[in-house]
Amino acid sequence: MWLNLDMEGITFRLQIRNYIPTFDETDSNWCRVDLSLRSGDWLNYLLKDDELLFSYEVDTLLESLENLLNDKIEIIQETECIEPDFKFIFHPKTDLRNDPRYIFIQKGYEIEDGFMEWNIIFWNGGITDNFISIHFDRQDITNLVCYLNLVVGKIDIHDEKVDHLINKGTIII
Known part of the structure; x- marks a missing residue:
């Protein structure tokens, strides 16, 4: 099953396949990633x-995304994986009113919503300093959380949210 997102033209x-629930970072189950x-x-x-993500890394990503959606993250946080292909x-x-880069903020635009950057690092016979950064806004994060909940088995294919995303083509079975 695939997550399919239009990221502003990309x-x-x-x-993610072969997820097996783990209890901590000592469990070394690799997920297969396309x-x-x-x-x-x-x-x-x-x-x-x-083999780019351990099962516990999928769990960690899901937890961080849920925390971001629920405003439980207060400072910028970075997560790097054991395999260096991804950085989140x-x-x-x-609150942009507290940001010295802004002199004026239009009423109603004072709060910038949380978001995630997914950096995909390029290889050329070895890891390079080059990467592409994909910006996930609230809706993209919500869709990714639903997909990851499906991957880890917290919800199943018959869940109303999953059904909605299948009908939209966001999840492809």
């Missing part, structure tokens, strides 16, 4: 059937 597709990024003629990136940066809601 098609982001993710599939990921593709496509956009026009300029982007065609594919990771296929790679969680940005909490921010």
Whole structure:
């Protein structure tokens, strides 16, 4: 099953397989990950059937995303995985009136919603300093949380939220 998102013109597709519940970081179950990024003629990136995430890393990502959605993150947090292909940066809601970069903020736009950056690091015979950063807004995060809940077995394919995302083409079975 795939998560299929339109990230402002970039098609982001993710599939996580072989998840097995774990109890802590000493459990070493690898999930199989497929990921593709496509956009026009300029982007065609594919990771296929790679061991990129431990099951506990999927759990950690899910917990961090839920905390972000529920305003439980107060400062920017970064999570790097054992395999260095992914880095997640969680940005909490921010009151722009407290940011010295802004002189004037239009009424109603004082609070910037939380978001996540998913950095996908490129390889060229080894890890490089090059990466692409995909910005997940609240709706993208909500869709990713639903997908991850399905992956880890907290919900099943018959859940109302999953059914809605299948009908929209956001989750592909």
